Amino acid sequence: MEYSVVDPDDLEYVDERPCDLRRLSDAAGLDNVAINRFDAAPGEQLPLAYHVHDTQEEAFLVLSGTLHVETPEGDLEVPEGSLFAARPESPHLAYNPEDADERVSVVAIGAPAVDDVAPYEPEA
Template sequence: MERVSTDDAERDARVDRHGLSNPLGTIDVAVNRYRLAPGEGFPGGLHAHVDQEEVFYVVEGEATFETLAWWSDADRSSGEPASERGEVTVGEGEAIRFAPGEFQSGRNDSDGDLVALAIGAPRDSEDVRIPLACPECGRGDVRLETGGDEPKLVCPDCGDARVPGACPECGHEDLRVALGEGGRTVVVCQDCGAEFEDPPLRD
């Protein structure tokens, strides 16, 4: 048996996230505790874990999740999602589950703090997808690979690999995929708010 206080757990400097998996010694499940101020979001943009299911439990406040789900691999390969898109608000004492392959991104749209637990199983996810079309073959999602010197967007079908670039408007490096008007996906700069149909890429 292991026991840990969130105050003693490792804290992420970018967002108020305490990783509980390592101090608890979990083998099969990832556990993180978040405290988000109004306007803040969970790390990353709209993404899916192909090899992991995620559950978010709201301890305090409320979370708003953008969601996008393809019905089949054929839909995903065509680049035309026959999908559910939209927003879901999860209140205090409620939980939401995202199956492997379901895209989601969460944020705090309320006036007060959001405290939530994020639980994923299996513990380590190695296949993270972003809902962007491959420019070579048109597949509707690409794999985000972060293991090298710089992150890459790699098509799981044709293998095309691209390196995301900075915002052309302000040079900021933090760009995320989100749902834009009409439920279409857009790339949004987290600094200046500029939106792009396609991600800026490095040469």
């Protein structure tokens, strides 16, 4: 048997990201699920950009603040304690708006742990 206890604050943040990203699954030695913690100040995006996954299901659990998510069907607000989920082939952009009063902290979970992300260009 193998177990891990990971404190996200002990991990180094990932450079070249629009907000503070800590890779939890890597630190825990998990191979089949991607788990990350994002902390975004007002005006920051969480993942890199508006994107879509071919096969990965993705969920964001909001630990604090209010997460905003842009989708082709409209914008969503995800309050503290709530979960936003996107099935494969469901484009989305998660962010903390410029006029937010506080940071947003989110645990992102994706499975399977594949690199199948593609940019999404919304139709005008």
